[in-house]
Amino acid sequence: MDRIAAVKEYVDGIINRIENPEDRKYAMLHTYGVAWCCSLLAQKRGLKEEIGYISGLLHDIYTYFSGSVMCHGQSSAEMARPAIKNMKLFSEEEKKLILSAVFYHSSKDRIHEEYDELLKDADILQTYYSTRKPKIPKAALPRLKRLLKELNIATEVTGYEPEAVEESLLFNRFKFAALAEALAGQNIKGERESKEFLAIIKYYPESNAYEELKNSWCAAFVYHCALKAGLELPIKQPPYKYRFAGVGTWYSWGADKGFVFKDREGIIPERGDIVIYNNIIPEGRKQENSPWHDHIGILLAVEEDYLLVAEGNVDNGNVSGIVKRKHDNTIGCFLRIPDGIEYDGFLCDYKASEIYKQ
Ligand SMILES: [Fe+2]
Numbered sequence: 284m285d286r287i288a289a290v291k292e293y294v295d296g297i298i299n300r301i302e303n304p305e306d307r308k309y310a311m312l313h314t315y316g317v318a319w320c321c322s323l324l325a326q327k328r329g330l331k332e333e334i335g336y337i338s339g340l341l342h343d344i345y346t347y348f349s350g351s352v353m354c355h356g357q358s359s360a361e362m363a364r365p366a367i368k369n370m371k372l373f374s375e376e377e378k379k380l381i382l383s384a385v386f387y388h389s390s391k392d393r394i395h396e397e398y399d400e401l402l403k404d405a406d407i408l409q410t411y412y413s414t415r416k417p418k419i420p421k422a423a424l425p426r427l428k429r430l431l432k433e434l435n436i437a438t439e440v441t442g443y444e445p446e447a448v449e450e451s452l453l454f455n456r457f458k459f460a461a462l463a464e465a466l467a468g469q470n471i472k473g474e475r476e477s478k479e480f481l482a483i484i485k486y487y488p489e490s491n492a493y494e495e496l497k498n499s500w501c502a503a504f505v506y507h508c509a510l511k512a513g514l515e516l517p518i519k520q521p522p523y524k525y526r527f528a529g530v531g532t533w534y535s536w537g538a539d540k541g542f543v544f545k546d547r548e549g550i551i552p553e554r555g556d557i558v559i560y561n562n563i564i565p566e567g568r569k570q571e572n573s574p575w576h577d578h579i580g581i582l583l584a585v586e587e588d589y590l591l592v593a594e595g596n597v598d599n600g601n602v603s604g605i606v607k608r609k610h611d612n613t614i615g616c617f618l619r620i621p622d623g624i625e626y627d628g629f630l631c632d633y634k635a636s637e638i639y640k641q
Pocket residue numbers: 342343355356388389
């Protein structure tokens with residue numbers, strides 16, 4: 284099958300599921316407009332047009348799937364990853380070029396590699412020419428000016444200052460705990476009939492998400508509550524092998540960020556910390572080859588010998604709940620996400636799957 288036709292079919296399927304006709308029209312225009320701009324710039328710069336065009340088609344798919352723009356470049360790359368792998372039409376090198384461009388495309392004030400830059404420029408060019416009053420954020424102005432100069436277009440451009448994010452929308456541990464408490468307390472069942480459960484797993488685009496997460500959704504519950512409490516985090520982030528729907532990814536991410544602390548290390552656990560358990564799931568309910576960090580929840584209160592924790596999928600029983608946990612060696616560690624934290628996961632080498640060395 285023609286590679287562009289295969290990707291178009293996939294992307295059109297996502298856009299055609301957008302309910303609002305105006306949003307659907309915008310998504311089509313922007314997607315194809317950016318892809319065409321990628322072709323134009325690729326030809327001018329001596330790059331492969333097809334690779335550029337395909338990165339343009341894929342660049343915003345997670346937004347069209349989820350309705351959210353939060354970390355959408357990173358999540359679009361993660362959504363496109365299995366999709367283009369399953370097409371079996373691209374080499375490893377081509378997949379890296381396409382996915383890396385999608386991953387970085389919102390980082391307009393940073394410089395990456397040629398195909399990454401191609402997509403960022405095409406995105407800005409389409410946006411600039413598709414509105415009668417071009418709306419370009421100030422941070423992207425130097426890029427637009429460079430680009431217009433490259434195209435020998437002499438025109439004055441101005442930018443706008445994006446509004447600062449309201450403090451009440453930023454991540455906050457008390458909000459996190461309150462949300463987790465309210466949700467876990469509903470004893471949500473991990474079933475298709477449960478609207479609340481479908482909201483917890485709505486972040487995962489694949490058609491087998493329900494089967495994958497059933498009886499295994501404690502970390503997906505934490506991810507859902509964290510995002511609702513204002514945390515900005517894509518579904519997957521280099522260098523972590525798995526998505527934030529896995530306990531191990533929360534642990535590794537927290538450890539790399541310096542957010543993990545062990546029990547009784549001088550820091551007193553408090554409401555809104557994440558609890559990562561150590562071999563707490565009873566044998567028989569455990570998956571085979573399960574690592575030590577086999578469960579996760581959100582701390583609500585510390586009592587004398589107990590912790591009160593909000594959990595999804597309590598003891599792999601497929602129901603959420605508020606649980607009293609013994610404060611013993613089944614508590615592996617805690618993870619404290621600072622209030623007001625800003626996303627900085629774009630500071631990584633996507634192709635090498637590494638965090639940039641500072
Ligand atoms: Fe985008």
